[in-house]
Amino acid sequence: MTRILDLKNINKIYETKVEKLEILKNINLELNTGDFISIQGKSGSGKTTLLNILGLLDSPTSGEVIYDGINVDFKKENLKNTLRNEKIGFVFQFHYLLPEFSALENVMLPALVRKKADKEIVRKKAEDYLNMVGLGGRLTHKPSELSGGEKQRVAIARAMINDPAVILADEPTGNLDVDTSQTIHDLFFKINKEKSQAIIIVTHSLELAGITKEKFEIKKGKLEKL
Numbered sequence: 001m002t003r004i005l006d007l008k009n010i011n012k013i014y015e016t017k018v019e020k021l022e023i024l025k026n027i028n029l030e031l032n033t034g035d036f037i038s039i040q041g042k043s044g045s046g047k048t049t050l051l052n053i054l055g056l057l058d059s060p061t062s063g064e065v066i067y068d069g070i071n072v073d074f075k076k077e078n079l080k081n082t083l084r085n086e087k088i089g090f091v092f093q094f095h096y097l098l099p100e101f102s103a104l105e106n107v108m109l110p111a112l113v114r115k116k117a118d119k120e121i122v123r124k125k126a127e128d129y130l131n132m133v134g135l136g137g138r139l140t141h142k143p144s145e146l147s148g149g150e151k152q153r154v155a156i157a158r159a160m161i162n163d164p165a166v167i168l169a170d171e172p173t174g175n176l177d178v179d180t181s182q183t184i185h186d187l188f189f190k191i192n193k194e195k196s197q198a199i200i201i202v203t204h205s206l207e208l209a210g211i212t213k214e215k216f217e218i219k220k221g222k223l224e225k226l
C-alpha cells in the first residue's frame, strides 16, 4: 500500500458580488493504492468543486494537494499538466470522445502526447485496455457507432492508458440506463480488483456508491465518512 494523494485542510470559497460562499471547509483526505471511494452529497454541496481540485482543474482557496509526495503549486501550469497526464485519469458524465477518431485511437491519444511514446507499444496497450473493458470487438468503431455504455467504457479505458495513480470519475453513469450503468459498476469493481489505482467516484447513485470500499458525503462543506 502506497500513499498516492493527500488533501490537507482544503477550503474553497467562491466570492460573488453579493456574497461569499464557503463551499468546502477544511477537507482532509488520504488515499492509498487500491482505495476505492465514493463521494455523495446533495446538489450544490460541492462534489464537482472538490473533484476539480483533486483533478488540478481548479485551485483551492487554501490548503494543500499532494500527489505522490509532490506538493502541487497551483500557479505552475506545466507541473499541473504533467501531473494530470501522468497521475490522473478522468471519467466524466459525458464521454468527451473525439468523434472523428476510432475507439482505439481515442484510447491511444493521452499516451501519444507523451514524449518518447512508441506508437506500436501504445497501440498494443490500448488494445489490452479495450479488451479489459469488453470492447475488443469494437476497436475501429467511431463514437457514433458505439452505444452509450460502450462510449463510457472507451472513456474508462482512455482514463487508464497512462496507468494513472488515481482515477477520478464524476457521475460516470449519470447518462446511462439502469442495465448499462450496471456494466459500468461491474467494470469499476473489476478495475479496483485487478489494478492498483485508487478510484474516486462522485455519484448520486446509491448502487454505485454501494460497490465502493469507503463512502463519504459532503455535508455543509465538510467531508463526512458514512
Ligand SMILES: Nc1ncnc2c1ncn2[C@@H]1O[C@H](COP(=O)(O)OP(=O)(O)OP(=O)(O)O)[C@@H](O)[C@H]1O
Binding pocket: 014, 015, 016, 021, 023, 041, 042, 043, 044, 045, 046, 047, 048, 049, 050
Ligand atoms: N465559479 C463559481 N462561482 C460561484 N459559485 C460557484 C462557482 N462554481 C460553483 N459554485 C457554487 O458552488 C456550489 C457547489 O457547486 P458544485 O458544482 O461543486 O456542486 P455539486 O455538489 O457538484 O452539485 P451537482 O450534484 O448539482 O452537480 C454550488 O452552490 C454552486 O452554485
